[in-house]
Amino acid sequence: MFNSYKPDYLVMTAGPTMVSGNVLQGRARNFGNPDLDPDFFVFYDNICNKLKKFYGTEKSQVIIMNGEGMLGLDAACASLTEPGDKVLIISNGVFGGGFEDLVKNYGGICTLFESDFKKSIHIDSLKEFLEKNSDFKYATIVHCDTPTGILNDIGPITKLLKSKGILTVVDTVAALGGVPFEMDNWNIDIALGASQKVFSTPSGLTTMAISDDAWNIILNRKNPIQSFYCNLALWKNCVEEKLFPYTMPASDLIAFNIALDNLLTERLERVWDRHLEMQGYVLERMETLGLELFCEDNYSPTVTAFMVPEDLNSNDILDHMKKEHKVLIAGSYGPFKDKVLRIGHMGENARLDRVFYTLDALEKTINDLRK
Ligand SMILES: *Cc1c(COP(=O)(O)O)cnc(C)c1O
Numbered sequence: 125m126f127n128s129y130k131p132d133y134l135v136m137t138a139g140p141t142m143v144s145g146n147v148l149q150g151r152a153r154n155f156g157n158p159d160l161d162p163d164f165f166v167f168y169d170n171i172c173n174k175l176k177k178f179y180g181t182e183k184s185q186v187i188i189m190n191g192e193g194m195l196g197l198d199a200a201c202a203s204l205t206e207p208g209d210k211v212l213i214i215s216n217g218v219f220g221g222g223f224e225d226l227v228k229n230y231g232g233i234c235t236l237f238e239s240d241f242k243k244s245i246h247i248d249s250l251k252e253f254l255e256k257n258s259d260f261k262y263a264t265i266v267h268c269d270t271p272t273g274i275l276n277d278i279g280p281i282t283k284l285l286k287s288k289g290i291l292t293v294v295d296t297v298a299a300l301g302g303v304p305f306e307m308d309n310w311n312i313d314i315a316l317g318a319s320q321k322v323f324s325t326p327s328g329l330t331t332m333a334i335s336d337d338a339w340n341i342i343l344n345r346k347n348p349i350q351s352f353y354c355n356l357a358l359w360k361n362c363v364e365e366k367l368f369p370y371t372m373p374a375s376d377l378i379a380f381n382i383a384l385d386n387l388l389t390e391r392l393e394r395v396w397d398r399h400l401e402m403q404g405y406v407l408e409r410m411e412t413l414g415l416e417l418f419c420e421d422n423y424s425p426t427v428t429a430f431m432v433p434e435d436l437n438s439n440d441i442l443d444h445m446k447k448e449h450k451v452l453i454a455g456s457y458g459p460f461k462d463k464v465l466r467i468g469h470m471g472e473n474a475r476l477d478r479v480f481y482t483l484d485a486l487e488k489t490i491n492d493l494r495k
Contacts (some may be wrong), residue, residue, distance in 0.1 A: 133450040136482045138270045138298055138427040138468035139193075140320040140327050143383075147325055150382040155374035162366060164374065169363045171377060174384045177392065178300055179315055179333040181307035187359045188380070189330040190373045193297045193318030195354070196330035198226055200293045200314045202354035203342045204262050207231030212260040212290065214250070216241050216276070217269025218458045219295055227264070230350055235260070241269075244276045244422035247284065254288055261341075262291035262313070268299035268424040271457045273466060275299065275424035279310040286311035291338060297321055300331075301387060302399040302426040302470050313338040319376070322395075322426060324471035325383045328376045332356075387471075399425035402474040406467060409483040413490060418464050426470035429456065431463065436493055438462045441486075444493060449485035 135142050158164040172186040179186065189195055201223070205211065211232040215221040216239045224234045237253055239245055245265070263285050268275050282292040291313040296305055300315070301322030307315050313335040320327035334342075334356065342349075342356050349355040358369040387395050403425040410417060410430055418429035432438045438455055442465070445451045456464035467486075469479055 133446060133452050134478060134481065135452050136467050136469070136473055136478065137452055137454040138273075138321070138466055138470060139318070141322075141324045141468060141470055142472040142478065143324055143326060143379075144386060144472055146386070147379045147383045150379040151326070151375045153375070153378055155378060158372040158374040158377075159368070164372070165363050165366050167381070168372065168377065171381050171384065172363075174381075174388060175317075175331055176333070177388065178305065178317070178384075179307045180305050180309065181315075181333050183308050184333045184335045185339070185360075186331065186333045187356075187362075188377065189332065189359070190328065190370065190376070191330050191353070192327050193316070193320070193330055196297070196316035196318065196332050197223065197295060199330070199351075199354035199356055200316060200332070201226040201232070201264075202230050202351045203349050203356035204291065204293070204314075204338070205230035205232040206345055206347050208233060209261045210235065210259055212237060212263035212285075214245060214263055214265040214281070215239075216243065216245055217266055217274055218271040218460075219269050220264075220266045223264040223293075223295075241272055241274070242418065242420045244274055245281055247277075247280050250281060251284060254284070258288040258290065260290045262293055264293045264295070267294055267296035267305075268303075268426055270298040270427055271429070271460055271466075272418050272464065273424050273427045273429035274419050275303065275422045277422065278312070279306060282310045282312045286313075291341065298426055298470070299424060301392075301395065302474070303396055303424070307333050307335075319380055319383075322471040323380065323383050323387070324473075325376070325380045328373060329380055396425075399470070399474050402469045402476070402479045403428065405476075405479055406469055406483065409487070413487060418460070426474075427466055427468050429460075429464050429466045432465055433490070436490065438465060440493055441465060441489055444489045445485055448492070449481075449489065451482050451485045453482065453486070
């Protein structure tokens with residue numbers, strides 16, 4: 125029964141996350157007409173400027189699109205790729221490898237640099253690889269690959285790529301806000317985020333920071349961009365021209381603005397510390413419970429993936445957590461389905477009471493299932 129879907133449980137997944145009361149209330153306000161009201165363009169521009177702090181950028185342009193995070197990945201690939209372009213797909217996870225399908229849709233020729241999913245990308249191996257082959261228009265890489273919780277050390281990688289004349293697209297959807305990000309210092313060309321991760325707003329918005337070099341490619345293509353909804357060129361001057369490609373979701377943006385203020389009032393440095401602190405509690409409990417972590421290094425402070433114990437079943441754990449303790453944690457995808465479980469401790473989930481409640485519930489669940 126769809127009309128009985130009224131979730132009332134703690135959402136400890138790696139997005140969507142719990143949403144704060146003031147953000148929920150923001151969505152209930154009157155929202156005007158975002159197409160016609162000049163004030164809306166000022167409001168939108170202010171939110172984009174706030175986002176620049178999260179992205180660590182002064183030089184690039186930030187835009188917010190109406191659509192879940194995947195829209196950003198698709199739009200970046202649609203807008204950069206021309207048929208026959210060579211693209212490097214750097215992958216140590218499900219989202220990392222997934223870029224290949226997006227790029228291929230627009231006629232790009234992909235080369236995969238794939239490395240161990242349990243480890244972060246090793247800069248020296250990438251360097252060695254690029255010495256043989258660096259003829260790429262752009263490269264894609266994921267900051268935190270959420271299905272397994274690995275965090276890549278992005279800065280050195282994107283700086284290296286840029287020094288070889290390769291543009292960089294970074295999916296930081298599951299990390300942005302929870303860990304430092306330095307778009308300008310790291311020479312990144314497109315950085316992607318989404319509302320339902322650390323920002324802890326309902327899903328529905330894509331955020332993107334775009335460098336001048338990326339705009340230069342997007343606005344000077346030989347072939348037209350093969351999409352309307354994913355055409356970034358339409359976003360270049362929308363504030364100045366007071367014209368969005370489509371009606372903006374004003375309610376979502378009102379809520380998002382409040383969510384950004386929540387984080388900025390707390391101060392970003394403290395938000396990062398809070399994520400590290402919560403991750404510390406999670407890792408500590410994993411050890412106490414004898415649970416094996418999926419990754420061998422560089423665990424993301426926003427999500428922890430651990431192996432399902434051999435004597436237990438992943439669905440039993442998820443069901444028991446939800447039914448008996450009213451906590452939703454997550455399984456994983458692709459090759460890790462049924463083998464890996466994940467606790468999201470990002471944004472509003474990275475709170476002491478929620479993290480401890482979840483860890484206690486996990487401990488009780490494991491004990492109950494073993495009885
Ligand atoms: C959440 C997420 C996205 C957005 O896609 P979903 O459909 O919400 O999974 C993209 N990239 C990463 C790394 C994510 O964690």
